[in-house]
Amino acid sequence: MTVFPIEKFKELKTPFYYYDMKLLEDTLSLVKKESARYDFHVHYAIKANANDRILDKIRVKGFGVDCVSGYEIQKALDVGFSPDGIVFAGVGKADWEIELGLKNDISCFNVESLPELEIINELAGRLGKKARVAFRINPNVHANTHHYITTGLDENKFGISMPDLEALLVQMQEMKNVQFEGMHFHIGSQITDLDNFKDLCLRVNELQEWFISKHLFPKIINVGGGFGIDYDDPDNNAMADFAPYFKVFKDFLNVKAGQEVHFELGRSIVAQPGNLISRVLYVKEGVKTKFAILDAGMTDLIRPALYQAKHKIENISADKSSQKLRYDVVGPICESSDSFGKAIDLPEMKRGDLVAIRSAGAYGEVMVSRYNLREEPEAFYSDDL
Numbered sequence: 001m002t003v004f005p006i007e008k009f010k011e012l013k014t015p016f017y018y019y020d021m022k023l024l025e026d027t028l029s030l031v032k033k034e035s036a037r038y039d040f041h042v043h044y045a046i047k048a049n050a051n052d053r054i055l056d057k058i059r060v061k062g063f064g065v066d067c068v069s070g071y072e073i074q075k076a077l078d079v080g081f082s083p084d085g086i087v088f089a090g091v092g093k094a095d096w097e098i099e100l101g102l103k104n105d106i107s108c109f110n111v112e113s114l115p116e117l118e119i120i121n122e123l124a125g126r127l128g129k130k131a132r133v134a135f136r137i138n139p140n141v142h143a144n145t146h147h148y149i150t151t152g153l154d155e156n157k158f159g160i161s162m163p164d165l166e167a168l169l170v171q172m173q174e175m176k177n178v179q180f181e182g183m184h185f186h187i188g189s190q191i192t193d194l195d196n197f198k199d200l201c202l203r204v205n206e207l208q209e210w211f212i213s214k215h216l217f218p219k220i221i222n223v224g225g226g227f228g229i230d231y232d233d234p235d236n237n238a239m240a241d242f243a244p245y246f247k248v249f250k251d252f253l254n255v256k257a258g259q260e261v262h263f264e265l266g267r268s269i270v271a272q273p274g275n276l277i278s279r280v281l282y283v284k285e286g287v288k289t290k291f292a293i294l295d296a297g298m299t300d301l302i303r304p305a306l307y308q309a310k311h312k313i314e315n316i317s318a319d320k321s322s323q324k325l326r327y328d329v330v331g332p333i334c335e336s337s338d339s340f341g342k343a344i345d346l347p348e349m350k351r352g353d354l355v356a357i358r359s360a361g362a363y364g365e366v367m368v369s370r371y372n373l374r375e376e377p378e379a380f381y382s383d384d385l
Ligand SMILES: *Cc1c(COP(=O)(O)O)cnc(C)c1O
Pocket: 045, 047, 048, 066, 068, 089, 090, 186, 188, 189, 190, 224, 225, 226, 227, 264, 265, 266, 267, 268, 362
């Protein structure tokens, strides 16, 4: 459970991110232990949080990296990740991004369309390289998650649909500079119902038989990420349940001799260790509600405005036992969507109180913007305070 050093916080300029490095360490150890049980390979999805201190801990633990842009590949290389643990996904890979991956011999391009495969083949040919490729297949599997963060359905822009896959395999026979490595999937994010992953496994089993019938052996089965966390109760569920998660893949995926199973986890690794710390600027009596106006806004944490996400909000200055009042907790940005939560029961909020917005380590700091020309929030770490 994250304990906030409130006396230290009082000296700091808000808003800022605060990372519980012990919790991150424990989470990484748990992921390592539960994945190693079955020889699974885990790539950290760097888009969730690309903070140097966090990346350093992840690298030291021996994880690979899942990148979705050339900038992320460059960042991963700059902080010392080995290219042979880097995989690269994304529907719109620019030529320079593909070239960067080729020049550095990254382990796999997760290809999302036929025209992309053609360009990879062409660029690899020019560089005298052979690109290792896996096909990101849209398995048309439902993930019971918010429609903005589901990715594995026919209507999503991600991945290759089944009819296109057949055509792609025919074309690939003519391509000399790509080497088929396997299959890649990613069905969405913040998925907590393990049945969704079971459905994915069953679909993968069918698909790999299909590949084998076409005389292609998928050496790599990359099942992506998307495992969810408990946003409601970050103290009692500070780490996601990785044991049953990995076990689903062990139980339901039909893994053949010589195959490797890969994962790309982002949120479930970094969300809970991160918190956005803010101060109450004003309490305003509205006609129907009280507004607690914070100095943090959607520029610091955009998830509530972007995905209607709910983060637990805590007044960490107030006495826990004090009587609760109901507030709409909002930021200072000139947008109506700049709200962290409506009708939240909290101990009485006073000007200057410190407020923690919990579970903010994933898709938080990395999505900071300078809208309204605001400053980017600083980050502090439990190791240092
Ligand atoms: C975002 C993303 C992930 C990580 O998703 P999480 O929900 O953060 O685990 C994994 N793979 C791909 C291809 C992604 O785009």
